[in-house]
Amino acid sequence: MKDNAPPTWFSPWLYRPGWQILATQWLLLAGLALLLFMLFGINPWRHYQTLQQQRQQAEAMITQRQQQLALLPELALLTANLQQQRSEQQTAQRDLASQLYQLGGQLLHWQQQEQVAQQSVVMQLEFNRLLALLAEMPANSRIEQLKITQRPEGLVTQLRLQHQQKVNDE
Secondary structure (H helix, E strand, C coil): CCCCCCCCCCHHHHCCCHHHHHHHHHHHHHHHHHHHHHHHCHHHHHHHHHHHHHHHHHHHHHHHHHHHHHHCCCHHHHHHHHHHHHHHHHHHHHHHHHHHHHCCCEEEEEEECCCCCEEEEEEECCHHHHHHHHHCCCCCEEEEEEEEEEECCEEEEEEEEEECCCCCCC
């Protein structure tokens, strides 16, 4: 027959009060849970914290962008100003073409530059009529470059015009 006696290291525990045994069990369970958390829970927790920080940074950036957008004029106002500037440019272009035609000149080349308010114009016109055309230029047009060359067919003028915006006092 076998001896069913408990091991010798276990016998002092049998004589301890119940609360000490229960406290020891809870401490062991808590240590085991802490160990498992350290092994499996720290990385997801750090990842969660990183995601939280990124979310907070994104929210701050969105708030900053919204404040910047609030300072900008409304799209309808910008569209209206742009249409007005385009119509003024088209009017100035028609005025220049009609003035050139009235003075007996000939438009050889016209090109809108990359910048919206800049144009390159090549025309053939007599010198005294060129002076009259330049005197009648709109006030919002500025000549950036003027080149006059004599060709067998007549005097050829190259202009680079810059149309300036009118400042509204509103």
